Amino acid sequence: MAQLLAVLIDGLIYSSWLFIIAVGLTLIYGVMKILNIAHGSLYALGAYSAASLAGFWIKQGYPPMGSYAVMLFAAILVGLIAGPVIERGLLRFMYGKDEIVLVLVTYAVFLILEDFVKLVWGVDPYFISQPYGLLGSFVIGDLTYPNYNLVLFGAAVIIGVVLAWVLTKTRQGKMLLAVIHDREMSGAMGINVGRVYFITFTVGAMLGALGGALTAPMISVQPGIGAETIVLAFAVVVIGGLGSLPGAALAALLVGIVRAAAVHYRPELDLFSIYLVMAFVLIVRPKGLFSVQEARKI
């Protein structure tokens, strides 16, 4: 029983993290039909910025609790700079081109940003571990968990709920859904598609950076973390159905629980667990759990 409870808690925590790192990727794909490989770099930029700024904050002797706000600020800053630069500076010239071309373009951006990270921060890791232990911990059974895990869980829930609310209950969200459904028709009906793309990419970039910023206190931030993350995020998005927000949430939950169960009961399967889930889902539903039905255009 204790082990089952541990599987559920570990699974939920890991799912929260997976959802946070994948949600920006699925949002951008859903609206823009761009599989943004540079999402991994935005994650890395968020992690580096958070580690640097929060590290500076703590070093200056400011209240450590403020480091959470600094991390959030770092993610927003990265999103507000990198998002518009990539979208306005490069992607807008590619709209209408084949999806594969856009994948290659974002892959190129990923490679450039990976080197940019090394250029700015070097290859030495950055640590900002204080926020991970600052909030204390909770005990369930014989296991101790830092309360920071609740922050991750809370962040995932808030992001999911806010995005769902914006998409379904606000005017801007409904316009965005219209663009997702039919870009050309939306444009013809007076929606500024370019503006929707710009805002979506910037928000997606911000979410990618937020994933990195929230992860930074748990890892050593170093070159290469973006590549590891994009693979996982991609798997989650594919399992959920490209572009589906509820799909990403369910996929993250599924993968998180399955991985935790594998680690607890069959550790030798840990390496393959996420891909086993992906293979199983794609056999049953080739377009993912919540694939969006596309209207056939005549």
Place this chain on the structure above:
Amino acid sequence: MNRRISKILLSGAALIATALVSANGHAQDKPIRIGLVTFLSGPAAGPFGVPAKIAAEAIVDSLNAGKVPAPYATKGFGGTPLELVIIDEAGGATKQVAELRNLVQRQEVDFVIGYIGSGDCLAVAPVAEELQKITVLFDCGTPRVFEDASYKYVFRTRPHATMDAVAGAMYLLESRPGLKSYGGINQNYAYGQDSWADFTAVMETLKPEAVVTTSQMPKFGAGQYGPEISVLLQSNSDVIHSSLWGGDLEAFMLQATPRNLFTRSQLILVAGEPYLHRLTGSIPDGTIIGARGPSGVYAQKSALNDWLRQIYKERAENYPNYPAYSVAQAFLGLKSAYEKAKAKGASGTEEIIKAFEYETFDSPSGKVMMKLGKGHQAVTGTAYGATRTVNGQITVGNVKYYSVERVQPPEGVKSIDWIKAGMKPGKW
């Protein structure tokens, strides 16, 4: 006519002499090009790759200036200066195979010194053989390189990882004879699997009644260890063995410490030495630390050790860690073989190989003997200690040194077979 013939003969003789010089060694003005392959990016760069690069550059400068203590006082290699061509090891084994071909065929390096990752070593060794280029593996740990194959052009100047498990288990049982259970967390690739297999085999030999509680094998670069830490906590193991390294080790320590894992279980980090100054506050006191050889904090005082510490500290914030010592062993071993061959009148590839095989040479971490793998694999003794915090700084105490015959299998015996047969000391 005679004058013309003489001219032709003289020109021919000059050409032949030039060819002979380049075949047998290097003209004084042409530097020896050494390809250095080490991690410059990725998780292994900070604790391993970059210290090795800093050390290599400092060593080459010091060698070229002729400022290395005896017996390495000759400038460069046999008077010929050295030049480094540095390549990033990141990118995986396939990329490294391509990079090695590039180094040899396009960059035309004379020697290759490199490779920290065991997967990379296993991949490049057959290619080095095919290219017939002397390649010195300086840091990777898997014993499979020379236990599963035989190479002419490949050398490893650092002991393989079996001693980590053997000496680590000996140290553990000496300090904790009543140990009842142990678990492990190791990366799921060649080195991690070998390390755990060796450790469990040694424990089964030395302490058969001790129970294995769990073996966690997260993928290389996993980064998130929540479920693994839960399993380790629930296992209530007396000891947790880990060969994690790079960013994986750092992330594991950052995540495990606030969960009080190390108040339940003692930790043994067989490759932990490079992290001592990086994880202040996250390595609990009493953690058993290995350095695969008497390197880094375990290196004993000598002129060569003082030299390495000095030239490294001039370029870095800290004193050299064990990857820096590993790269020093590679350069000094190769220099020793090169000069021995040259002293006999020829320093071509064949002569250097002959001089390198079964060579014994001095290094900052003591004597290195090329006694395994038909003279291509180094052996040394090793050391272990346990961490303690003094004035906010992590140091190691209760250091114990283990002689080579206690921790390494003799020639011709596979590590795992030697361990299972009771680790009978060989003759060296």
